[in-house]
Amino acid sequence: SNSLRRRLLQDIAETKQDPYPNVYLKFDDNDITKACLVLTPDRQEPLHLTISFPDRYPLIAPEIKIQSQIIHPNVFGDYICATMLNTKEGWTPAYTLKGIVIQLLSFFCSDSLEQDHGNNTINLTHYRQQITQAHGRLTNHFVCYSCRFGIDSSPTRADEMEVDSALAPTLVALPLRHPTSLSRLFTLPDEIVLAVLTELETRDILAFSEAVPSIKTMINSYDFIRIRELQCFCLKRSFLNSKLGIGISTKSGNRSLFRSEFDLLSREAFSVFGVRNSVQGVSFDNWLPMPLSRRHWNQVKTEVNACLQNVHNTATMPSHEPYHVDVLYHMMNTVVVQFSSDAEKGYAGPDERSTLSHASEKAVDAYFGLFHLLLCLATEHEEIVVSANKIIQRFMVGPRTKTQFPDLGHVLVAALICDAGLTEELTYEVIREAILRNVVWMLDAKGAGMAELAYLEPSAISRYRTKMTYAASPTSYRLIMFMKLFSSAARPPNKNLIELRDSLFDAHGAPPQGTSTRMAEDIREIHEFNTFQQFLAKMGLKELPSQSQFTAFLRRTITDSIAAGYSIMPLTQSQLFLMRQAKEPDVDIAEGVLVTYNDRRWFRNRSWRKPSFFPNRGDRDSDRNQLDDKFMNSGSGAPAPQTSNDKGDASKKDADKKDSNKDQVNDPSHYKDTFGVQKSAKTPQKAARDQEDYEAQKEHSKSGSNTHSGTGMEYVDRKNIKGDEKQKREGN
Structure with a gap:
């Protein structure tokens, strides 16, 4: 193939134009696919190797053999x-x-070697000493007449010395003087310069630009270095001529997943030569063109829709958006x-600064590249x-359940190209829905296991609730902040879609300068957050809710989660109060919550185990549902553990109560305990203790009711997370 042969010639030219120390390459005069390679590791004898390039290089590796004994x-x-x-x-x-010969030189120069099998490291110096002591020193008698290895004392060094000696006579000392006129270089048009x-190497250009400020200004204004990097990683061809x-890897299923390493690959390499792995070896199955310049976009835009449709088909996902932009x-x-x-891994790693900077740079480049493609499509297709x-309109009006909006991130992306952009009102609703969806994971043992937060305390302000609700899902809230950061960086205010598209064309799809650095700083700041106040401020909310308003909102999410079908309430408020009191001894008890002897015995014996707050999912969860139903009893709570003598009498009563109480607990409107004393047979001692508990709770409820309403389920305006001061009793 001409393209593959061109790539080989390009590699050969690079080694000739920019030779590497201690490396000598001699190509066969009659066949450029064969070459001698002489490596001279430090403090070691020269090594002779041969390289044979297959017809499909670089799609497959060259064959390299070593002739010297080592x-x-x-x-x-x-x-x-x-x-x-x-x-x-x-x-x-x-x-x-x-790159290959440099890695081989490093391979033979290293003092230690990590082995893939066994996960151990070999000390090469010690290894050589052991082999030499056992078998004696090796003697090399290999001779190559093509590169004269073994004939000349040191062919590599001789060649280098010959170059050096040839250059030496041309070095003439000139008197220092200030130039009397401007160099003609600076009068040439930018295009010529x-x-x-x-024709220069990138490192030479950078050195030149540091020495000559006007050259630095020129290469920055023309985005010169980035343009050089926009090439196919396989064929090494620029976007100017390909x-x-x-590459996109696609995973189908209930939730389609699309991933890309964002390594630039040519259409030819993908379609003709079947390249299906990224630079790091990650496989992919589809290809999507990118708008790297206006000219490049005009060349590839006719293929974009078909490529997006291919991704859709591979993922077997329904298409809900025009031109398949939901991909x-x-x-x-x-x-x-x-x-x-x-970022989570990098933050916890030993070198968090460099790790986070790398992660942010790669992610920001990828995000802006995709956003640029979305802008190009949106500005051409109304x-x-x-x-x-x-x-956005449907999300604002509601309902906002997972059925209508499976992923809140998609709402934020859609906001980037909608007329209004990402408004504060939309941000409020995204936050509200995100917290609501986290409730079941906060309460259930599969998540944070903080079931005690299902108890609805009557206090106007609950620092325990606000602190622990954030602590239950910090990764989720960091993710939302990251989404907001990316969205804000991608669509600044006072710019329409055409202006945004053109600015990205001018930068060849690159994000604004300094974005990655600022993002890394934001990550470090976000990872220090541990309160909702910090979270809300970072989300850009101008007016933050008061502590009482936000406590009321968080408390309301417990009941709203049930109403939305995200969770159920497997325990009574009496049971939950005991669980909460164990974590927060000073928590107030809500009016109407009666804690009896049976409740305390139930809690002391840990009869509740790990309650499940997830909704019933059909037969596959039947075992778990049976466990949940066991504790869905009204009145004072689940029955106390029974002895062998009273099991027979109690079993029928438990069965009779079970069906009626299960409906009440699963009813979203049934947020409170039912009242009344349990009518099962009791000993006089038990009855007296229960009556004492009842009178004490009544007295406590009266004293607490002066400061706050009922069960503490205040009314919160659905249109505003701040809510209002209006409070509402939820059925006594």
Whole structure:
């Protein structure tokens, strides 16, 4: 193939133009697919190797053999055991010839070697000493007449010295003087200067720009360095002469998942040569073109819709948005989710600054690249914007359940291209729904296991509730903050979609300068957050709710979660009060909550185990439902553990009560305990203790009722998380 041969010639030219120290390459005069490689590791004898490039290089690795004898645990005769050369997973077309020889030099220069099998490290110096003592020193008699290895004393060094000696006479000392006129270089048109710079290595250009400020200004204004990097990692061809895009891996199922490493790959490499792995070896099955410039967009835009449709078909997902842009919604959301995951790992790692900077830089580039593609489509197809407006309108009007909006991240992405953008009102509703969806995971043992928060305390302000609600789902709230950060960075105020698109065209799809750095700083700040006040402020809310308003809102989410079908209430308020009191001894008891002897015995014996707050999911959860039903009793709570003597009398009464009480507990409107004394047979001692408990709770409820209403379920305006001061009793 011409493209593959061009890539080989390009690699050869790179090694000739920019030779690496201690590396000597001699290509066969009659066949450029064969070469001699001489490596000279520090304090070691030169090593002779041969390289043979297959016809499908760089799609498959070159064959490299060693002819010199060497003591090395990964060298067996002429075979070099290196993952890069001998495994499909270890090779990537992104490797260049120069990169290969540098890695081989490092391979033979290292003092230690990590082995894939056994996860151990070998000290090579000690290893060589052991082998030498056992078998004596190796003698090399290999001779190569092609590169004259073994004939000349040191062919590599001789060549280098010859170059050095040839250059020496040209070095002439000139007197220092200030130039009397401006160099003609600075009078040339920018296009000519840039054409000259294209022939230089990137590191030389950077050094040149540091020495000459006007050159630095020029390469920055023309985004010169970024343009050089916009090339196919396989064929090494620029976006100026090929169609570039990204590989996408697709996972179908109930929730489709799209992932990309965002390594630029040409259409030719994907379609003709079947490249299906990223630089890091991550597989993908689809290709999506990217709008890297106005010219490049005009070349690839006719293919975008078909590519997005292919992704849809692979994922077997229904298409709800025009031109299949919901794929982009999914991908942009996935970028932030993955970024949040990487940030969690990086923050806990030994070098959090560099790790977070790398994660933020990669994620920001990916997010803006996808956003640029979304903008290009939205500005050319009005129906995409119309559909985004409808998404936001439906979300604001409600209902906002998981059925209508499975992923809140998609709402935030749609807001980026809607007419109004990401407003404060929309942010309020996203926060409210996110907290509501976290309730069941906060309460259930599968999540944070904080079932005590299902108790609805009567206090106007509950610092325990506000603190522990945030502590139950910190990762979730960090993710929401990250989504808001990305959204705010992508769509600043006072810019329409066309202006945003054009600014990204000018930057070749890159985010505004400094965005990645600011993002890394924001991550470190966010990871220090442990209160809702910090969270709400970071979300950009201008007016924060008071402590009493927010306590009322959080308390209301417990009942709203049941009403939305996200959770159930498997325990009574009496039972939950005891669980809460164990964690918060000073918690107030709500009016009408009666804690009896049976309740205390039930709690003392831990009869409740791990209650499930998840809604019934059909037969697959029948065992768990039976366990839940056991404790769905009204009155003072679940029955006390029974002895063998009274099991027979109590079993019938338990069965009679079970059916009637289960309906009450699962009814979303049934948020309070039922009242009344249990009518089962009791001993006089038990009856007296229960009566004492009842009178004490009545007295406590009276004293508490002067400061707050009933069960503490205040009314909160659904349109505003701050709510109002209006309070409402929920059925006595």
